[in-house]
Each structure stands twice: as C-alpha cells, then as structure tokens.
Amino acid sequence: LDGTIFVEGNLFDVDFSAQRENILPNSARPANSSRVFYGIMMDAGSTGTRIHVYSFIQEDPDGLPYLHNETFHSEEIGLSSYVNTPEEAGKLVRELLKVATSAVPRAMWHKTPLVLRATAGFRLLPADKAHVLIEEIKEVFSQSPFLVTSRSVSIIDGTYEGILAWVSLNFLMGHLHVDMKRSAGVLDLGGASTQISFLPKCQKTVNKAPTDHVAKLEILNTTYLLYTHSYLKNGLKVARLLTLGALGDADPGKKVFKSLCLPKNYSDNYTFGGITYEVRGNINGYNGYETCYKEVLKAIKGSVRKPYNVHENMFHAVAYYYDMAKDSGLIEGSQDEHVEVKRFKKKAKEVCGDKSKDHYGKPFDCMDLTYITALLTEGFGFQDSVGLQLTKKVKGFESSWALGAMLEYLHKVRIP
C-alpha cells in the first residue's frame, strides 16, 4: 500500500460490544488466512450512501486477487444532500462504519484500507460546500480504527467513475483474469450523472471519438483504451429538473415548474440536492408519450453523444436502468434479464398513456421511462432491437464501480 498514515486504536464512540462475540462471519474466514485481506469502499452517490466491505484472496502476488466476500449496506440518502448540515453527513458515515467494524476481524482493522469516493451529487455542489463535507468525512475517518491515508476521501471525476464501473463488471465476470476480448460494456444511470464505457473492437470508434472520451487503463502491465464518458446532469433525478426547466434556477422557491410528462392533476414538491422545487402537471395540452418525449429531449439534445459504433459491444445496464425496469414491471428482477431497447419505449407509452390511474404513487414514471428510452436511442444511438443485459449483481456481488475503485486503490489497476 502507498505511504501509510494510520490511526491506531478505537478513538471514537462506536459501540463495539454488541459485535465482539461474532466479529468475523464464518464465510469470510478461508482456511489459509495469510492470503486474505480486506478493503472498505464507501460510495457517496447523489441519492444514496453505501458501504462495501470486501475480502479478497491473493493467490498470485503479481496477479489480480479474487473477491471472496462482500458485506454491503446502503442508506437512501446522499451525503451531498447534507450540504448545509455537514455534521449530519458525519453522523451517517459513522453509522455506516459500524458495518465495517463487524465485518472485518478486529485484528485486521489497522491494516484494512478505508476509502470513500463521491460522485455526481458532490460534483454539482459549490466547491466550498463540497470541501466542508469532505473535511467532515475525513475527520470521521481519522477517528476510525481502519487504515486511512491522504488518498482515502475524494470526489472522483466522471471518467474515473465510468472506467471503474467497467472494471468492476468485467472483474466480476472474470474477463480481466482471462479474456479481455469478451469484455462487456457498461451503462450506468445514476441520480445525477450517467456513464457509458466499453472496450472498442473497431479502431474507428476510437479514432472518431473526442480525445476526452477515450481513457487509458492499465491492468497487469497491459494498457487498454476504453471509450468512456460521463454526462453530468444526465442522471435520472437531475434530468427531471432539466425536463422541468428547473435546474440552475437561482430562486426556485418562488416558481412552479410544469411538465406534460406528469399527470395533469399532479402538484407536489420535488427535492433534490437539498433544494425544493414546486412541480405540477400541465393542465393545458395533451400529456402522453409523444409530447413527453419532446420535453425530455431538452436534457439530451446537444449534450449526449453517439459513439461511432455502439453496436459492436454487448452492454450491461445498471443502477436506475435496472431499478426502473424492475419497478415498472418490465423485468421480474429475480435474476438478470435481457431486455430490448424497444421494450422501454413500449413501457413508456403504456405508462404515459394510462389515463385510468392518477399515478399518485409514481408520478414520475412516464417521465423517467421516456427519458431512459430517449437517452438510449437519441442519446447513445442504440437501435430498438438491441438487447441490454439489466444487471444488479454478478455472482452475488454488487456490480457498482466501488469494486473497481477498491482495486484501483490497491494498485491492481491503474488509470494513467
């Protein structure tokens, strides 16, 4: 590990007594524990804060480790929403750390790296406010019994996020260990940003891409060129604000934002990133899929770019692609499912056209499904007949970028 400054001892008031009896879950203790190590990655997303406690087995010191176990816990509030109450953010981080103290054996605490990476929710905050939150998290980390370094807490840029999601998925599928040619692309739809990442098979895809859409990635001394890009503000929750024309409004408290994507009689507050907006359905005009589609294009046209040949790759669609497909009944969600792009469109039409329901339970479903359809087709250029693999977990492990970030922190992958 890199230059290690670590804080020893239990300097803070987490109640360890409850966990003392069973610190190490049985499944996390392989026969030869000398080759086992742990790593803790927190994901400070725009709509949630999660902790992944990994245990790895290192067989070949020069190769990639194997993921042995993951303890995962998620809270549905983004740390960035505590923009004006940083001590609340600290409290949540401290709470989540209890998951780590019970998942990692006490004897390993001092050599287990503790890392937090923040994504688009933080990127959208004013720099000074983000700084205060980051300092608060660093303070909580410094009081933890884990291995904390100067690299432990940071906001990652979208390119990193996209690369790391690709690394995670392909690591879990075994492609990084064996055959990179079989790698799969990743579409990640978060609350505030969205990423597309794949290993181009044809040179023209690289040549035709703007230079900041191609990133170098080094795994075990081999360098790969990935097509990757993150679109800030194109995450599902921020795209709602773009569709409503509300994003960036200096004084949203005084206005009402309307959309033809919302049920006509709908009226409520919508909060994102610590700001509340008053939103309504549009009484005047036809609300349905076609009019909604035109509205959501405001968030896509001129900002999302089509890769030269997006069809050369098989893609896994994660995060809100999966959640929306599951919540709207497009997939069962019992296991990963292959879904053609046109089924998102069909579902969007069905939901937007359903006047029988008032949609009070899920007023944004029409907007969200229409946005996903438009993002995939108008945005990235997927044809209707293309199938996407909707993925939540691979082999029982979360398919989040967090695993890739852990491997990067451990110097197993490098982003030069």
Ligand SMILES: O=c1ccn([C@@H]2O[C@H](COP(=O)(O)OP(=O)(O)O)[C@@H](O)[C@H]2O)c(=O)[nH]1
């Ligand atoms: O380990 C994770 C982390 C996030 N998500 C999904 O990611 C979306 C939320 O995105 P996030 O809050 O991370 O926003 P971002 O900061 O990425 O824009 C939701 O669909 C979550 O279910 C997930 O499936 N697994």
Ligand SMILES: [Ca+2]
């Ligand atoms: Ca995310």
